[in-house]
Amino acid sequence: MPVHLPPISRREFVKRVVLAGLGASLAPTVWAARRGETTWALMADTHIAADPLQIARGVNMAQHLETASREILGLAGLPAGAFILGDCALHSGEVEDYRTLVKLLEPLRSAGLPVHLALGNHDQRDHFRSVFKPGGIFAKAKLTQHVAVLRTGPVNWFVLDSLERTLQTPGLLGGEQLAWLAEMLDAHRKKPAIVVMHHNPNSANVTTGLKDTEQLLAILRPRRHVKAWVFGHTHVWRVETDSSGLHLVNLPPVAYVFRQGMPSGWVHARVSEEGMRLELRCIDRTHPAQGQTVELPWRTA
Numbered sequence: 253m254p255v256h257l258p259p260i261s262r263r264e265f266v267k268r269v270v271l272a273g274l275g276a277s278l279a280p281t282v283w284a285a286r287r288g289e290t291t292w293a294l295m296a297d298t299h300i301a302a303d304p305l306q307i308a309r310g311v312n313m314a315q316h317l318e319t320a321s322r323e324i325l326g327l328a329g330l331p332a333g334a335f336i337l338g339d340c341a342l343h344s345g346e347v348e349d350y351r352t353l354v355k356l357l358e359p360l361r362s363a364g365l366p367v368h369l370a371l372g373n374h375d376q377r378d379h380f381r382s383v384f385k386p387g388g389i390f391a392k393a394k395l396t397q398h399v400a401v402l403r404t405g406p407v408n409w410f411v412l413d414s415l416e417r418t419l420q421t422p423g424l425l426g427g428e429q430l431a432w433l434a435e436m437l438d439a440h441r442k443k444p445a446i447v448v449m450h451h452n453p454n455s456a457n458v459t460t461g462l463k464d465t466e467q468l469l470a471i472l473r474p475r476r477h478v479k480a481w482v483f484g485h486t487h488v489w490r491v492e493t494d495s496s497g498l499h500l501v502n503l504p505p506v507a508y509v510f511r512q513g514m515p516s517g518w519v520h521a522r523v524s525e526e527g528m529r530l531e532l533r534c535i536d537r538t539h540p541a542q543g544q545t546v547e548l549p550w551r552t553a
């Protein structure tokens with residue numbers, strides 16, 4: 253079941269698309285699809301609390317999201333959409349956390365931006381659904397997780413759900429979701445694919461990320477049209493490229509960092525058929541990493 257918040261002014265249009273039953277296991281085609289380059293606001297780990305005044309680790313999370321939203325809306329060209337890649341809620345995914353998040357996202361949606369949401373280990377699926385149901389898009393899908401394919405101009409985005417259990421740090425996609433992904437990737441070979449979710453890849457030294465990392469990489473690496481895996485979870489901004497040429501993009505948290513001096517913020521992504529250019533936008537504009545850019549050419553098909 254995909255979870256997207258449509259632009260507020262287009263809600264009725266989107267509802268009609270869903271009711272028409274277009275793509276039982278797919279998200280409705282993305283709005284604002286254009287040929288050529290598109291830009292996106294990539295966010296993760298908003299950790300929104302029910303009380304917008306709440307502070308955690310010295311940070312007012314609601315204020316951070318408002319700062320990011322204001323900056324996104326102040327861009328010369330409005331992005332085609334925004335992503336929040338999990339840990340939408342502060343700690344245990346309470347219903348009131350999501351109610352506050354909905355309010356905080358109103359400025360983006362009112363400006364015409366669809367917001368695409370993924371779930372993290374600090375989210376709770378049933379609570380999330382209970383809040384987003386009225387205004388969101390819920391299409392019938394075989395999977396119980398929130399998955400989606402967003403077909404856009406230059407690339408297709410594959411939104412995965414790595415939440416295994418609320419408040420359990422590592423994540424899991426599971427066999428059914430992996431099989432769904434393989435099937436969907438094979439059905440969308442003509443354009444570059446970007447896979448997004450909350451959890452980061454596990455490795456020999458990292459076991460707090462995605463438990464079925466190896467199974468996922470076995471699907472992504474040989475499918476040369478898959479160009480990048482974008483995630484949050486670690487609260488650390490980092491971009492790497494593996495030996496197969498697959499880009500691994502770890503988004504910074506919108507909310508708080510775990511180590512002093514790390515940047516919190518969001519990433520402005522310019523995406524084309526040739527590659528992706530990322531620009532880090534820090535909540536603290538005086539942070540030394542503010543404006544850092546990374547060019548990520550796509551590996552050859």
Ligand SMILES: [Fe+2]
Binds near residue numbers: 297299339372374487
């Ligand atoms: Fe987080």
